[in-house]
Amino acid sequence: MSKVLVILGELSDRDIDWMLANGTRNKFPPGTTLIVEGKPLDALYIVLDGTLSVSVASLGNKEIGKIICGEVLGEMSFVDGRLPSASVTVVEESLILSIPRRLLTEKLEQDVLFSLRFYRAITKFLSSRLRGTVRRFGEETDYLIYQDPDDERAIGQNNIENPDLAQSRFQWLLQRLKGS
Template identity: 75%
Template sequence: MSKVLAILGELSDRDIDWMLVNGTRNQISAGTVLICEGKTIDALYIVLDGSLSVSVAALGNREIGKISSGEVLGEMSFVDGRLPSASVRATEECLILSIPREKLTEKLEQDVLFSLRFYRAITKFLSTRLRGTVNRFSQDPDYLLFQDSTTEEPNQPALENSNLAKSRYDWLMQRLSDT
């Protein structure tokens, strides 16, 4: 959960409202492949509920990690324009907020302040993920690359805007349940 809170803490209420209006809430069944390694993805995803498995073809499609509520998916491909380096499959029924790449790109080009907040949020998110991965591998080289977001990351700094981010997440979930 802390991952999505890190992003929501950087965005404004108006930014989140835009994501809700332009995104689509999708219920996906267990076994559904959300992201396929090496294939273009057309959205940025926020996992609202459920669990997913991350695998890599080079390792014989072995599971290398788990994803759960609060994770953001597709952000690396969105930022660097490269194809996904792993596949992500639902291990149970999941609720996902999909924000179309085309709409998000257009918004980023038209709204400089949104762009600033969005990229700052994604940068902090990726930085936290990288620091957590480096820390875990320094302690245990066999550790999963992506860990369930319910697990606390060692030495993770406290969120500066954690109360605001949590209230925004609750607001986002309430808005989605009303639609």
């Protein structure tokens, strides 16, 4: 289950409309570096289509994970204000919704209920990611951070209040953004 479903399961329809109205849909070709480790981010990203690669400089820029449709990027830096801990590069053409950091910060400061729902969702999937990472330390794998696309345990149904609603919202979001 993708991280965006956790967010969409927590946010209201009005919240999602705000994200669509204030975000920008961009297509990125293969080879584009979307996030550079150690460099400030100016947006929160939602992957709508495509595949991206995650690498870390301390491991010789070795790929440690893949990012697929439905993943959220930049949330850790958004929450803690620190620089990104990994680089993210487009592997196959990707469609990404970018929500400017400045606008999202303003929205969170002005709309207490949106802020509550947003941070609750981020807390849930960061917790799930940490649990998955800890579990993978006991396995023989090089992919320690990001979930395997086939691993439903990483962010399970029990972490989403209403998984059917979240899934239908994501499909609705994709149709709106891919059609425009």
